[in-house]
Amino acid sequence: MSQQHNIILLCLFTVFITSLVLGLENNSTDEECADLNNTTWQEYRQRSVKLQVQYLLLTRRNLDCAQTFTQQSLTETEQPSYFNISRPTKVIVHGYRALGSKPSWVKDLAVALLRAQDVNVVVVDWIYGASFAYNLVVENYKEVAVQISVLINQMQTNGCKLESFHFIGISLGAHVAGFVGTLFEGKIGRITALDPAGPMFKGADTFDRLDPSDALFVDAIHTDSDYFGISIPVGHVDFFLNGGKDQTGCARSRFASILVYFPVYGYVICDHMRALHVYMSALSGSCPLIGIPCSSYEDFLKGNCLDCDIFKGTCPTIGLSENSGITVSPIPKEQRLFLLTSSSTPFCAHHILLRLEVSPLDKSAEVEVTLRTESLRKEQRLRLSPTDSSRTDTTMYRTVLTHPLPLCEIQTIELKNTGAFYRQGDIHVKSVCVSEFPSNRQDVPLCVNNFHIRRGAPWFHDFVQVCDY
Structure with a gap:
């Protein structure tokens, strides 16, 4: 304007x-x-x-x-x-x-x-x-x-x-x-x-x-x-x-x-x-x-x-x-x-980096990422694009998520393939990692390797961790 x-x-x-x-x-x-x-x-x-x-x-x-x-x-x-x-x-x-x-x-x-x-x-x-x-x-x-x-x-x-x-x-x-x-x-x-x-x-x-x-x-x-x-x-x-x-x-x-x-x-x-x-x-x-x-x-x-x-x-x-x-x-x-901030006081939000590494896709896809605690959940959608498999055998997607609580309090990560029938039906995930930033360089990313996300069948993984306050 x-x-x-x-x-x-x-x-x-x-x-x-x-x-x-x-x-x-x-x-x-x-x-x-x-x-x-x-x-x-x-x-x-x-x-x-x-x-x-x-x-x-x-x-x-x-x-x-x-x-x-x-x-x-x-x-x-x-x-x-x-x-x-x-x-x-x-x-x-x-x-x-x-x-x-x-x-x-x-x-x-x-x-x-x-x-x-x-x-x-x-x-x-x-x-x-x-x-x-x-x-x-x-x-x-x-x-x-x-x-x-x-x-x-x-x-x-x-x-x-x-x-x-x-x-x-x-x-x-x-x-x-x-x-x-x-x-x-x-x-x-x-x-x-x-x-x-x-x-x-x-x-x-x-x-x-x-x-x-x-x-x-x-x-x-x-x-x-x-x-x-x-x-x-x-x-x-x-x-x-x-x-x-x-x-x-x-x-x-x-x-x-x-x-x-x-x-x-x-x-x-x-x-x-x-x-x-x-x-x-x-x-x-x-x-x-x-x-x-x-x-x-x-x-x-x-x-x-x-x-x-x-x-x-x-x-x-x-x-x-x-x-x-x-x-x-x-x-x-x-x-x-x-x-990034929340919508109300005190406005603070923890910045979390999501890194998703997937095998080549034939069609576009949409993945809903959910970070859960006992009382809170925060979702964000990530669009995945088809890749030229002749050039690469993997594609890395990176996006910033927010959560009201620090990463150490997050108990579960859930991924869901939300695409319609004309989109990718099966997504092979080589790795998914979440890490909080800015970090003190001693924080270790939470990662899960080698699994599939099928359309209509959410995948989730529980983390066992303790906050060191």
């Missing part, structure tokens, strides 16, 4: 959401606690609101009551700020907003960050400038970055170091963070981009979009690169979840029903917002989300990329670990990393 088409769709989407919130009034807020701004239909229609940026502060001391944060907050004595100069600072920057909507996820992300680390969390609220037509909002993003840089300069004056700042930008907010980094000549500590915006940025110069030079370390998570997100690497490491496009559990058809179904907002942005939800889940540390470097998603799915040798064997992880766990120096740039 062309970039221009994406922009048109975004503008149509803005108009649609606008029609849903006619007459929306500002919500009342607690007098003692700061809150995000809101944009009314009247303000949108008259375009009477100029770009306004405010900052909210959350720490472990005021987790349930955000504090307005200004330059004066750093020096005031009558009403001291909860801000602690000695601690690192996380800066959350939202992106484009549908009219009248506050980013409801901001508090959840702030809480997840504060549970993981004792830090200052500063939320950049530029909703007034982010709630018009998308192309008009893009015109504002650099001015937002300039205003943020004024605050950062003041914080530096009061003792904060640039390397202690970690910007977390969502969608268009990622490019806002990138331009802040440009203004500080790439000396900011870290920028994490959660599905950085694609429309109007894919072909942009690096000066106008996020790129690895904007911070000492830039990591990005891509989940909607064919619509609202960007499809090119923008950081030192770029995690492309499930290829970076269609996420498990999100509906595939995007815009056909946009004018029919009212619950369209979450429906349309499901892929786009998955990056945020995966990142928040990763902050809990319940399971590792590991990326594997590879030139393409297709090569990854074929099992052609199994290790992280470019990083000296340590695979990058999503989350707060320093430089995503990368220890090599200098850090490689624009590295495409791929991983």
